[in-house]
Amino acid sequence: MPELPEVDIVKQGLAPILTGALIERVILNRNGLRLPFAANFAQRLSGQKVIHVGRRAKYLLFTLSSSEVLLSHLGMTGNFRFAQPDPQTGEIKTGFQKHDHVIFELSGTDAPAPFLVYSDPRRFGFMELVEDIETCKFLVGLGPEPLGNALTAASLAEQLHRRKAPIKATLLDQRVIAGLGNIYVCEALHRAAIDPRTRSCDLAATPGTPGPALESLVLQIRLVLNEALQAGGSTLKDFRKVDGGGGYFQHRFFVYDREGEPCLNENCKGTITRIVQSGRSSFYCPECQNT
DNA sequence: ACTTTGACCTGTGCGC
DNA sequence: TGCGCACAGGTCAAAG
Numbered sequence: 001m002p003e004l005p006e007v008d009i010v011k012q013g014l015a016p017i018l019t020g021a022l023i024e025r026v027i028l029n030r031n032g033l034r035l036p037f038a039a040n041f042a043q044r045l046s047g048q049k050v051i052h053v054g055r056r057a058k059y060l061l062f063t064l065s066s067s068e069v070l071l072s073h074l075g076m077t078g079n080f081r082f083a084q085p086d087p088q089t090g091e092i093k094t095g096f097q098k099h100d101h102v103i104f105e106l107s108g109t110d111a112p113a114p115f116l117v118y119s120d121p122r123r124f125g126f127m128e129l130v131e132d133i134e135t136c137k138f139l140v141g142l143g144p145e146p147l148g149n150a151l152t153a154a155s156l157a158e159q160l161h162r163r164k165a166p167i168k169a170t171l172l173d174q175r176v177i178a179g180l181g182n183i184y185v186c187e188a189l190h191r192a193a194i195d196p197r198t199r200s201c202d203l204a205a206t207p208g209t210p211g212p213a214l215e216s217l218v219l220q221i222r223l224v225l226n227e228a229l230q231a232g233g234s235t236l237k238d239f240r241k242v243d244g245g246g247g248y249f250q251h252r253f254f255v256y257d258r259e260g261e262p263c264l265n266e267n268c269k270g271t272i273t274r275i276v277q278s279g280r281s282s283f284y285c286p287e288c289q290n291t
Numbered sequence: 292a293c294t295t296t297g298a299c300c301t302g303t304g305c306g307c
Numbered sequence: 308t309g310c311g312c313a314c315a316g317g318t319c320a321a322a323g
Binding site: 002003006034058073074075076077122124125172174181182183184234236237238239256280281 | 314315316317318319
């Protein structure tokens with residue numbers, strides 16, 4: 001599901017509620033998600049206060065009073081919501097749904113309900129408790145945040161100039177830029193008029209030097225992510241904001257999931273085409289994406 | 292060293 | 308109505 005804008009929207013929804021909250025206890029309804037839960041995962045969280053809620057790439061980072069960090073990746077279908085106990089019995093488990101895997105009972109916060117529920121039908125997400133995020137294997141090696149100052153056309157050119165893989169595949173590589181996924185890569189390439197099949201190295205004029213297309217690409221990546229953030233993210237099926245509402249950026253896609261429909265660029269008569277690159281759908285306009 | 296494929300899961304939508 | 312297949316926002320290990 002969630003790419004950088006969606007994960008950030010979740011962070012924005014959770015941060016004001018969770019910061020300062022006490023985790024009374026944690027209930028696990030299975031042994032793990034994509035990865036097994038760490039030993040004593042629930043016990044280690046219980047009694048801790050949440051000090052800070054942050055994000056790096058597509059990871060949510062909950063800093064705890066022990067200075068450990070709870071790291072949460074939403075995979076394709078992970079989401080958080082607040083829930084009430086069953087009004088009849090007060091039971092925590094009743095009234096919850098099939099794919100509610102982790103339940104946090106909170107106190108010391110004016111949350112809309114006392115239980116924070118992590119649900120994830122496909123279980124591609126995972127949670128990990130890490131002592132030191134500086135050396136954490138999930139975070140080391142991640143590329144720059146696309147909305148931060150570390151990403152520049154020159155820094156991207158440095159990454160691209162020796163890669164022969166299509167630019168589409170390279171932009172999905174979290175070591176190159178951290179946080180992009182299939183939707184926003186397709187959209188950014190369209191806005192920058194770059195064919196997704198273009199060899200990455202062909203966008204770097206000389207080693208470390210961006211050509212004009214690369215300057216445009218960096219700009220358009222930033223623009224599309226910011227617009228999606230403004231719109232509350234993209235809700236296809238599973239993505240929900242913490243308050244249960246959906247984002248609406250999906251109504252502003254120029255290419256994603258628009259196979260066979262007309263290109264929306266003014267003066268372009270092209271038809272959006274779907275191809276498969278490294279096993280994933282790429283949507284693009286063969287007429288105006290010709291760099 | 293590089294790139295593509297398959298695997299991990301469940302749900303949904305489509306064609307027959 | 309039901310069945311089977313293709314496909315889905317992500318990532319990793321394995322195979323080419």
